[in-house]
Amino acid sequence: MKIAVCIKRVPDMDVRFKIAPIGNAVDEAGLKFDMNDFDSWAVEAALQIKDKDAATEVVVVSLGPDAVQETIRKALAMGADRGIELKSDRIPFDGLAIAHALATELKDGGFDLILFGKQSADSSNGVVGAMVGELLGLPLVTSISKLELAGQTGLAKREIEGGQEFVEFPLPAVLTIDQGLNTARYPALKGIMSAKKKPLEIKPAQLGEQSVSVVQMELPPERAAGRIIGEGVSAVPELVRLLQTEAKVL
Amino acid sequence: MANVFAFAETRNGELRKIGLEAVTAARRIADETGGKVDAFVAGSAGIAARADQLAKYGADAVIVAEHAEFAKYNPEALAAIVAERVRGGSYRVVLFPTSALGSDLAPRVAAKLGVGLVTDVTEIKLDGDTVVVKHPVNIGKVIATVKIASHPALIGIRANMFTPVEKPHAGTVERAEPVGDPAASRVVVKEVKLGGGAKLDLGEAPVIVSGGRGLKGPENFKMLEDLAAAFGNAAVGATRVVTDEGWRPHSDQIGQTGRLVSPQLYIAVGISGAIQHLAGMRTSRTIVAINKDKEAPIFKIADYGIVGDLFEVVPALTAAVKEAKSRG
Numbered sequence: 001m002k003i004a005v006c007i008k009r010v011p012d013m014d015v016r017f018k019i020a021p022i023g024n025a026v027d028e029a030g031l032k033f034d035m036n037d038f039d040s041w042a043v044e045a046a047l048q049i050k051d052k053d054a055a056t057e058v059v060v061v062s063l064g065p066d067a068v069q070e071t072i073r074k075a076l077a078m079g080a081d082r083g084i085e086l087k088s089d090r091i092p093f094d095g096l097a098i099a100h101a102l103a104t105e106l107k108d109g110g111f112d113l114i115l116f117g118k119q120s121a122d123s124s125n126g127v128v129g130a131m132v133g134e135l136l137g138l139p140l141v142t143s144i145s146k147l148e149l150a151g152q153t154g155l156a157k158r159e160i161e162g163g164q165e166f167v168e169f170p171l172p173a174v175l176t177i178d179q180g181l182n183t184a185r186y187p188a189l190k191g192i193m194s195a196k197k198k199p200l201e202i203k204p205a206q207l208g209e210q211s212v213s214v215v216q217m218e219l220p221p222e223r224a225a226g227r228i229i230g231e232g233v234s235a236v237p238e239l240v241r242l243l244q245t246e247a248k249v250l
Numbered sequence: 251m252a253n254v255f256a257f258a259e260t261r262n263g264e265l266r267k268i269g270l271e272a273v274t275a276a277r278r279i280a281d282e283t284g285g286k287v288d289a290f291v292a293g294s295a296g297i298a299a300r301a302d303q304l305a306k307y308g309a310d311a312v313i314v315a316e317h318a319e320f321a322k323y324n325p326e327a328l329a330a331i332v333a334e335r336v337r338g339g340s341y342r343v344v345l346f347p348t349s350a351l352g353s354d355l356a357p358r359v360a361a362k363l364g365v366g367l368v369t370d371v372t373e374i375k376l377d378g379d380t381v382v383v384k385h386p387v388n389i390g391k392v393i394a395t396v397k398i399a400s401h402p403a404l405i406g407i408r409a410n411m412f413t414p415v416e417k418p419h420a421g422t423v424e425r426a427e428p429v430g431d432p433a434a435s436r437v438v439v440k441e442v443k444l445g446g447g448a449k450l451d452l453g454e455a456p457v458i459v460s461g462g463r464g465l466k467g468p469e470n471f472k473m474l475e476d477l478a479a480a481f482g483n484a485a486v487g488a489t490r491v492v493t494d495e496g497w498r499p500h501s502d503q504i505g506q507t508g509r510l511v512s513p514q515l516y517i518a519v520g521i522s523g524a525i526q527h528l529a530g531m532r533t534s535r536t537i538v539a540i541n542k543d544k545e546a547p548i549f550k551i552a553d554y555g556i557v558g559d560l561f562e563v564v565p566a567l568t569a570a571v572k573e574a575k576s577r578g
């Protein structure tokens with residue numbers, strides 16, 4: 001098996017963001033970056049297939065500035081075999097432009113599976129994986145939380161509102177990974193050492209034409225500060241009164 | 251003039267609320283610019299009967315794709331027919347729901363047409379010929395204003411942002427034939443499992459009662475079901491701890507890696523208020539928190555907090571809500 005996993009470098013979300021002076025981006029000063037969570041589950045999914053079949057090759061691809069090498073090295077430390085950086089000064093917001101560059105790179109790679117995260121925490125668009133699937137004309141299943149492979153056929157579970165869909169597809173295929181499929185492994189020290197020696201190729205990103213762009217970013221209006229209205233059962237009548245008269249939801 | 255195409259999602263032959271929301275959002279854009287609204291609906295035989303409802307909410311025309319294969323989601327066949335219809339029309343804007351189905355379908359169509367797509371959109375504006383939308387980024391901690399320059403501009407709307415409004419239009423039915431044989435799709439939905447039939451979906455419920463680790467076990471969610479039943483229009487959600495423990499299905503998880511919801515009322519019971527949970531519910535209009543720890547972060551964003559033991563407060567609240575409802 002040959003598996004590609006597309007991974008994005010995203011800021012750690014556990015901070016208060018500031019808007020950069022240019023107005024259409026967040027200020028990156030002081031931010032920590034890491035692999036997008038969904039993408040780490042995609043890497044894990046690939047590695048679990050490799051654990052069962054040592055002949056599997058896992059290739060990770062990340063588009064962005066040279067800093068993405070750190071994200072790629074993390075995936076290599078987890079156990080991926082080699083990495084590709086699709087170099088671009090910054091990561092554009094336009095999902096189709098990113099998808100175009102990734103599809104161009106993956107097109108002739110002979111991959112049986114191409115894995116993506118369901119969505120990136122920063123852009124929060126959830127489109128790149130599906131777009132690559134479509135651009136490559138491959139069977140595509142999005143947002144999967146369970147995966148079984150039997151020969152050239154796969155069965156995946158998708159979470160839908162109020163239930164699940166069970167989807168059958170032939171390989172080669174493109175899949176986007178939801179949570180629930182697995183828990184990502186941490187790179188072991190041995191992995192971190194060997195990752196330094198694994199191949200990491202750098203190529204220019206062939207970004208497609210960009211039609212979607214961020215013109216402005218702002219912080220959402222702060223919610224009014226929370227208010228504790230009382231303690232225990234004795235506060236219930238006041239709550240009901242507020243829900244009726246102030247919030248008007250009852 | 252901006253003509254708008256709205257994908258009206260159905261399930262089991264019924265229009266979903268978010269499908270009507272797409273039509274309402276489309277109507278608003280068309281009215282501002284003197285354009286027309288074409289609603290698209292697909293399903294098995296008989297789905298054409300839904301055209302009346304789409305007309306009521308503002309469709310000038312209803313494009314109906316009836317085929318046995320459209321009884322369930324058939325991603326490849328649906329993407330093909332939608333892309334063909336969009337290509338053949340002169341639409342400035344194409345609207346999809348940001349739902350499990352819409353999130354799968356919209357990027358397929360965008361890639362087929364080579365046009366821009368932004369999902370999870372909370373506001374749409376047409377500024378002359380420019381389509382500008384608002385879209386939360388960084389797990390909702392930042393709001394981006396995004397320009398879509400392609401013709402058409404594809405947009406996935408966030409649930410509960412465009413309340414359906416009746417605005418009757420002609421709703422002239424036009425039939426659409428599938429492109430190729432839908433039965434030949436490579437990706438096939440073999441089975442759909444849905445939880446309890448008439449249960450309200452989290453994305454659509456005006457009221458959500460949500461439980462965390464404080465509930466201590468699956469059996470105690472009965473208490474939240476009872477509170478939800480007292481409201482009558484409520485669904486029950488959960489934190490990741492709860493779904494990871496298997497107390498509730500994964501599809502009930504609210505947060506950064508679960509569902510994003512913005513109901514009118516969100517009642518957080520035994521939930522600490524971790525940022526990953528807040529990411530999924532902080533845009534709710536009114537937030538109530540019930541927690542025994544007065545330092546719990548959930549109280550920082552709760553409009554109304556009660557510090558106390560949920561096992562005492564929730565039953566009392568259920569009784570009080572029933573009482574308030576019976577008084578009308």
Ligand SMILES: Cc1cc2nc3c(=O)[nH]c(=O)nc-3n(C[C@H](O)[C@H](O)[C@H](O)COP(=O)(O)OP(=O)(O)OC[C@H]3O[C@@H](n4cnc5c(N)ncnc54)[C@H](O)[C@@H]3O)c2cc1C
Nearest residue numbers: 462463464489490505506507508520521522526527542560
């Ligand atoms: C990458 C990542 C993604 C994540 N995504 C999500 C997500 O999408 N959604 C999500 O919810 N979480 C998510 N989490 C987990 C999140 O960080 C928290 O761990 C989780 O939300 C906590 O759930 P909780 O509030 O139920 O439990 P806890 O944090 O343990 O809180 C339980 C609360 O119950 C209260 N309590 C206990 N007993 C009682 C009682 N008798 N009466 C009243 N109150 C009581 C306690 O005071 C406490 O505040 C994610 C974490 C990571 C790392």
Ligand SMILES: Nc1ncnc2c1ncn2[C@@H]1O[C@H](COP(=O)(O)O)[C@@H](O)[C@H]1O
Nearest residue numbers: 006007063116117119120125126127128
């Ligand atoms: N710059 C990138 N480099 C590599 N993969 C990416 C990049 N951007 C997005 N992806 C992949 O596409 C998925 C969906 O991203 P998005 O459409 O931005 O939500 C991510 O989870 C990644 O797997």
